[in-house]
Amino acid sequence: MKIMNQVNSPQDLKGLSREELKELAAEIREAIIRRVDNIGGHLGSNLGAVEAEIALHYVFDSPKDKIVFDVSHQCYPHKALTGRREFLEEGTYRKYIGFTDHRESPHDSFSVGHTSTSVSLASGLAKARDLKGTSENVIAFLGDGSLSGGEAFEGLDYVAEMGTNFIVVFNDNEMSIAEPHGGIYKNINELRRTNGTCELNLFRAIGFDYRYVEEGNNIDALIEAFAAVKDIDHPVVVHIHTEKGLGSDWAVKDKEPGHYGMPKSFKPSGNKGSNEYTREFLEAKAAADPTVCVINAATPSAFGMNKAWRDRMGRQFVDVGIAEEHAVAMISGMAKGGAKPVFVVNGTFLQRTYDQLMQDLALNENPAVILVFGAGIGTGDPTHNGTQIGSLLANIPGIMAFAPSNIDDYLALLDWAIEQTETPVVIHVPGAFPKNGPAVNPAEAIRYQVTKSGSQVALIGFGNAYRLAEATAETLRGNGIESTVIDPVIYSAVDTATIDGLLSDHKVIVTIEDNQKDGGFGEKIASYLGAKDVRVLNYGAAKENVCNEPRDIVMKRYRMTPEQIAEDVLGVL
Numbered sequence: 001m002k003i004m005n006q007v008n009s010p011q012d013l014k015g016l017s018r019e020e021l022k023e024l025a026a027e028i029r030e031a032i033i034r035r036v037d038n039i040g041g042h043l044g045s046n047l048g049a050v051e052a053e054i055a056l057h058y059v060f061d062s063p064k065d066k067i068v069f070d071v072s073h074q075c076y077p078h079k080a081l082t083g084r085r086e087f088l089e090e091g092t093y094r095k096y097i098g099f100t101d102h103r104e105s106p107h108d109s110f111s112v113g114h115t116s117t118s119v120s121l122a123s124g125l126a127k128a129r130d131l132k133g134t135s136e137n138v139i140a141f142l143g144d145g146s147l148s149g150g151e152a153f154e155g156l157d158y159v160a161e162m163g164t165n166f167i168v169v170f171n172d173n174e175m176s177i178a179e180p181h182g183g184i185y186k187n188i189n190e191l192r193r194t195n196g197t198c199e200l201n202l203f204r205a206i207g208f209d210y211r212y213v214e215e216g217n218n219i220d221a222l223i224e225a226f227a228a229v230k231d232i233d234h235p236v237v238v239h240i241h242t243e244k245g246l247g248s249d250w251a252v253k254d255k256e257p258g259h260y261g262m263p264k265s266f267k268p269s270g271n272k273g274s275n276e277y278t279r280e281f282l283e284a285k286a287a288a289d290p291t292v293c294v295i296n297a298a299t300p301s302a303f304g305m306n307k308a309w310r311d312r313m314g315r316q317f318v319d320v321g322i323a324e325e326h327a328v329a330m331i332s333g334m335a336k337g338g339a340k341p342v343f344v345v346n347g348t349f350l351q352r353t354y355d356q357l358m359q360d361l362a363l364n365e366n367p368a369v370i371l372v373f374g375a376g377i378g379t380g381d382p383t384h385n386g387t388q389i390g391s392l393l394a395n396i397p398g399i400m401a402f403a404p405s406n407i408d409d410y411l412a413l414l415d416w417a418i419e420q421t422e423t424p425v426v427i428h429v430p431g432a433f434p435k436n437g438p439a440v441n442p443a444e445a446i447r448y449q450v451t452k453s454g455s456q457v458a459l460i461g462f463g464n465a466y467r468l469a470e471a472t473a474e475t476l477r478g479n480g481i482e483s484t485v486i487d488p489v490i491y492s493a494v495d496t497a498t499i500d501g502l503l504s505d506h507k508v509i510v511t512i513e514d515n516q517k518d519g520g521f522g523e524k525i526a527s528y529l530g531a532k533d534v535r536v537l538n539y540g541a542a543k544e545n546v547c548n549e550p551r552d553i554v555m556k557r558y559r560m561t562p563e564q565i566a567e568d569v570l571g572v573l
């Protein structure tokens with residue numbers, strides 16, 4: 001029987017020999033590769049951390065001792081060792097999510113998926129321990145890439161002053177998703193080069209004790225290092241040098257794409273997508289104007305901005321590390337200084353910059369541009385859904401926020417946004433749908449587009465939900481109603497002229513948005529129409545955290561199918 005199948009909790013590791021632990025590592029590694037081949041997932045990060053997670057669970061006593069994973073995308077071995085090996089078994093892969101989840105297991109203290117949070121979260125556990133007078137170990141498992149996030153530094157800074165048990169396992173695989181960026185990596189490289197002995201030591205400078213393990217994929221070396229710091233009475237960093245992707249030839253060789261492996265069955269559609277349109281546009285724009293500059297926070301490959309593209313962009317592309325807050329403040333400064341910055345970011349990661357958006361950018365009225373990918377109703381991992389970002393962005397005074405429904409309007413708006421000098425602009429990047437109505441006129445930014453004129457019912461579809469508005473119009477046509485269909489394009493403002501124009505011959509105004517309903521676009525329209533003689537129906541996501549549900553079920557729950565919306569409309573007419 002496989003050793004993996006005999007491990008039902010970390011306690012079962014304690015009786016295994018070193019040879020058995022190594023065999024277990026090989027089994028887990030194989031299972032990770034199989035899982036990723038079957039359904040996709042974080043490949044390189046997990047393969048590199050197998051031995052470290054086995055050694056941690058061998059030495060420490062989870063869940064009494066607390067292990068807090070940063071991002072927690074590297075938690076696959078941890079799941080397999082803490083009673084959830086179905087996560088790595090065909091047929092039950094989807095029983096658990098790909099990140100730690102506080103609802104799933106007492107071994108997962110937190111639900112996380114964003115970077116650089118482990119030290120702060122764990123410091124709270126350590127402080128609670130100290131207040132209660134208990135004696136468990138608290139361990140933060142932090143990757144070298146995630147060290148570039150400001151929250152990691154804030155946490156380290158605080159912990160150094162705590163002066164009690166705190167162990168940072170610094171998992172240095174020399175990679176973020178792409179190569180890591182920032183001045184700190186010069187010292188990290190030097191620490192590696194000198195086997196941890198160089199005098200200049202970032203961690204010691206902050207106030208941590210420090211140990212270095214060159215062979216971070218050697219279980220014996222890791223067990224020795226972790227055992228030496230177990231029950232330590234002050235903060236320590238155990239710097240382990242690991243190989244990202246170990247066990248998969250291609251993930252070792254191509255570390256950046258190896259970060260996240262697609263399932264073997266995955267076939268790219270071959271159609272040109274929004275990423276490609278965006279890249280081509282920005283590259284041409286940068287070639288024509290040396291002040292155009294693309295900023296990204298450590299996720300370039302998410303947008304297909306691969307090494308070759310980045311090299312072609314030269315100094316007109318900046319990867320700031322996992323530092324979204326810094327990026328927003330920086331683009332404000334760049335715009336103020338006369339450059340034309342475009343920050344390309346996933347909506348879920350933009351969330352942490354709310355204060356920089358409000359204060360550093362919007363209050364200062366600097367004409368920087370933010371392209372938000374992945375905004376809209378998400379039904380996947382709750383840490384990565386972009387469902388609320390529209391509500392967050394729509395309500396900051398001074399930011400113009402757009403959600404074009406098609407690629408032509410998107411590129412026209414992007415061009416206008418880069419060239420204008422008045423205001424910060426946010427644009428949700430749409431799917432690569434072609435244009436099927438009149439061209440947007442960016443000069444009239446607060447003007448909804450009436451794409452089809454009708455009467456009785458007006459359907460306003462925001463962003464990617466515009467297509468749902470069109471489909472609902474089709475369904476209503478089957479019931480003898482010719483609806484008006486509107487693509488608002490802008491979602492941070494109400495085009496009162498267009499809305500007022502509907503009142504004479506429309507009884508129902510329907511808003512459909514690819515966003516949470518609460519705080520969203522539809523509520524603005526409903527609020528404006530409160531005193532008017534018209535019915536308003538708002539559709540959007542509920543205020544909830546969805547966790548890996550089939551999209552069609554979620555959309556039905558929100559009554560966001562053409563049939564359901566048409567049924568509701570007919571009900572109130």
Ligand SMILES: Cc1ncc(C[n+]2csc(CCOP(=O)(O)OP(=O)(O)O)c2C)c(N)n1
Pocket residue numbers: 044045070071073074113114115142143144145146147171173175176177244259297298299322324349352
């Ligand atoms: C706030 C935030 N920004 C960006 C990301 C996307 N992201 C996921 S993992 C990762 C790199 C983490 O690098 P590292 O900590 O070195 O872990 P590794 O995968 O190399 O083990 C990034 C940028 C994220 N999860 N959260």
